[in-house]
Amino acid sequence: MKIGFDNEKYLQTQSAKIKERIQNFGGKLYLEFGGKLFDDFHASRVLPGFEPDSKIRMLAQIRDDVEVVTVINANDIEKNKVRGDIGITYDLDVLRLIDAFREYGLYVGSVVLTRFEGQESAVAFQKRVEELGIKVYRHYSISGYPNNIEKIISEEGFGKNEYIETKRSLVIVTAPGPGSGKMAVCLSQLYHENQRGVKAGYAKFETFPIWNLALHHPVNLAYEAATADLNDVNIIDPFHLEAYGETTVNYNRDVEVFPVLKAIFQKIYGESPYNSPTDMGVNMAGNCIFDDEAVRAAANQEIIRRYYNELCQIRKGSGSEEDANRLELILQKAGLTMADRPVAAAANQKAEVTGNPAAAIELPDGQIVTGKTSDLLGASSAMLLNALKVLAGLDDEVKLISPDVIRPIQHLKVEHFGNRNPHLHINEILIALTISAETDAAAEAAMEQLSMLKGCEAHSSVILSAVDERSFKQLGINLTCEAQYSTNKLYHK
Numbered sequence: 001m002k003i004g005f006d007n008e009k010y011l012q013t014q015s016a017k018i019k020e021r022i023q024n025f026g027g028k029l030y031l032e033f034g035g036k037l038f039d040d041f042h043a044s045r046v047l048p049g050f051e052p053d054s055k056i057r058m059l060a061q062i063r064d065d066v067e068v069v070t071v072i073n074a075n076d077i078e079k080n081k082v083r084g085d086i087g088i089t090y091d092l093d094v095l096r097l098i099d100a101f102r103e104y105g106l107y108v109g110s111v112v113l114t115r116f117e118g119q120e121s122a123v124a125f126q127k128r129v130e131e132l133g134i135k136v137y138r139h140y141s142i143s144g145y146p147n148n149i150e151k152i153i154s155e156e157g158f159g160k161n162e163y164i165e166t167k168r169s170l171v172i173v174t175a176p177g178p179g180s181g182k183m184a185v186c187l188s189q190l191y192h193e194n195q196r197g198v199k200a201g202y203a204k205f206e207t208f209p210i211w212n213l214a215l216h217h218p219v220n221l222a223y224e225a226a227t228a229d230l231n232d233v234n235i236i237d238p239f240h241l242e243a244y245g246e247t248t249v250n251y252n253r254d255v256e257v258f259p260v261l262k263a264i265f266q267k268i269y270g271e272s273p274y275n276s277p278t279d280m281g282v283n284m285a286g287n288c289i290f291d292d293e294a295v296r297a298a299a300n301q302e303i304i305r306r307y308y309n310e311l312c313q314i315r316k317g318s319g320s321e322e323d324a325n326r327l328e329l330i331l332q333k334a335g336l337t338m339a340d341r342p343v344a345a346a347a348n349q350k351a352e353v354t355g356n357p358a359a360a361i362e363l364p365d366g367q368i369v370t371g372k373t374s375d376l377l378g379a380s381s382a383m384l385l386n387a388l389k390v391l392a393g394l395d396d397e398v399k400l401i402s403p404d405v406i407r408p409i410q411h412l413k414v415e416h417f418g419n420r421n422p423h424l425h426i427n428e429i430l431i432a433l434t435i436s437a438e439t440d441a442a443a444e445a446a447m448e449q450l451s452m453l454k455g456c457e458a459h460s461s462v463i464l465s466a467v468d469e470r471s472f473k474q475l476g477i478n479l480t481c482e483a484q485y486s487t488n489k490l491y492h493k
Helices: 007-024 041-046 054-060 074-078 090-103 120-131 182-195 218-226 238-244 252-269 292-316 321-334 342-354 379-392 403-416 426-437 441-447 466-475
Strands: 029-033 066-073 107-114 135-138 170-174 201-205 234-236 249-251 358-362 368-372 457-460 478-481
Touching: 007 029, 007 054, 007 201, 029 182, 041 218, 041 292, 066 074, 066 090, 066 182, 074 090, 074 107, 074 120, 090 107, 090 120, 107 120, 107 182, 120 135, 170 182, 182 201, 182 252, 218 234, 218 292, 218 321, 234 238, 234 252, 238 252, 249 252, 292 321, 292 478, 342 358, 342 368, 342 457, 358 379, 368 379, 379 426, 379 441, 379 457, 403 426, 426 441, 426 466, 466 478
Parallel strands: 029 170, 029 201, 066 107, 066 170, 107 135, 457 478
Antiparallel strands: 234 249, 358 368, 358 457
């Protein structure tokens, strides 16, 4: 809960750094944006004080210079690829992203279909987007990419791609997720701009790994944990070390592809503007950490959460033993064990004592509050109400919601909606609490504490329903669960 990152300093220094890079290239810059632009919850968890929309707010400060190009791989449209964090397909996420950019006053110039090979679903998507008044461009696969430099920098390579018409000095190239082809789009544009006599540059904005933190700093290890499924590994940038004698951190894919990128730059410009992958970056996040201890603690919890989550995904049938093994190695690198998550120990101990599912939450002052399963409430709902009572300074005996209110709702769920589990979900409990708050001062006092739960750590001794997991996320509570269900049934909703 302790803040360790200066968000205002980040907004100021990051926008200044980007403006500086634009000027270095004569007034036109293609900036590849990795990670999430306006909902970067990973960054907000490992850098306490970082706001999830910091990056887009930073761009909004220089909106008159900014144009957004959104990239999507045509194969991802064809396969209905889904964003795991919000559960929508990549093509729908493109539309969601455009809406979000516009809400911040950012100009969205176009959408680019990469790896286009006439896929029917991609053609249909292009038609839909163009009917909405947004220009769509097609970029094609290049055999031998990225190693066949001669073909790439030719009419048969980048030359086949449609030239993206842009108006602003800073072109943000972003995408719904990894593997969309953002870098290739940037490089293709450099080729076309050069063909037209326009001087333009390229830079890369990846928040993680943070180049000026130690290789095994928990923040950088948390990035490895977040990308375990991509097999990303943080390494020392050997090109930067050789060029400047300075140790910096990058990740394996950027280091591996840099010789090719340098050759492409040399082919387009006659020389490379960069001596290392680190040179390409414009990330100032590392300079905005003012409490390293707080940041380390937050990042350590993120690493443990990632491991718990993968174990739960395996139990649900969608996880990977290989990814879990990678995460276990990262735990070891960080010197962590599951015992370093106090809420997990508290929830599991409560479950052992009661013989039923239990939950625990750590409040902003470090106090841990638990909840147990009862006839009226599930463990998570009980824990939440107990936490609100503590925060509001209410006695434990206080009934925030009358049993006479809960029982009719249970009757409705079981007798009329056919639910076998009578326990109310968290969102249902909060609705009932809201109603009680209209006439009960204690319930009203408890409701006023909800915002205090944001950023708290919580743990359940069993896997929760998707409904309850979503409620925890909406409240901003960082949840983990033991990789087991509350029943021995084979099918779980």
